[in-house]
Amino acid sequence: MSRYLSPGDYLPHDAPMLLLDEVISVSEDTAICRAAVARDGALGPFLDPQGNIPGWFALELMAQTVGVWSGWHRHQQGQDCISLGMVLGARELVCAAGILPAGLTLDITVTLLMQDARFGSFECAIAAGEETLATGRVNTFQPTSEELHSLFQQGASA
Template identity: 35%
Template sequence: MRYSPANYYLPHESPMVMIEKVHLITDEQCICSVQVSKTSVLAPFLNSDYSLSNFYAIELMAQTIGVWNGYYGLMKNSKPVLGMLLGGRSIKTTLQNFPHNCRLMIHTNLVLNDARLANFDCNIMIDEQCVATGKLNVYEPTLSELDQLFGKTRLGEEE
């Protein structure tokens, strides 16, 4: 199946979209990728040697989950909505930095989905090597909860 670019499924705007390509979306899995290079969407976040610090791994995992959620939202005629990362467990990386010119393959696997709360097992691969793993808990707030969080009234006006 052909998918749109990752930014189509996310509510983010550039430069905050950190993944590029969608490879697979199923009921329980999403695989996306991004190239670590000075010409990719990651360019604003790269170190002086054009590598990407490993602390971005959690955001890459979260955005891949966001693609999964956005895809299924669009299937229900909803535009992509903001999700929240509640936390992560067992986050581990084997590299301090993801090297320049590598392709990061981000895999997320649904473990639990209960209404607006979900848990995913995630990993990031370079070639056939797993370089990061983690379990992420995510939440999809209602519009009313987002309004409260960002200090807006139900009509969308500043308080």
């Protein structure tokens, strides 16, 4: 039995938008999650006819792994695991092949570079075995409940 909860216990996502299959490890500065590029995995609904996942999914896989890292740390502090966070952007995001190929098991690793009370920056990589398929830096923001309320109220009245 894993010492980690399932990815969905740390993230405010449900299928089909929950893209991670498993939490492998979480530490003070890193998290590793896994997703299979397979019809029966969490990525299944998004595969192209050849069974590949478009490379731009790399950003969401990285962002969800950051969310797992954050949720695990909240859980360790006795707080609610799930909290809505936002991706501010990504720098130097590269998926050289343009796809994450069919049949691979992806290990998504995020490493904290910098964090304050509301902002974070993470170096990220997606690998299959020894081969690195995608890399980038993801910058995140943790809005307050008042900011979220205001954001969703404005969106509802637009």
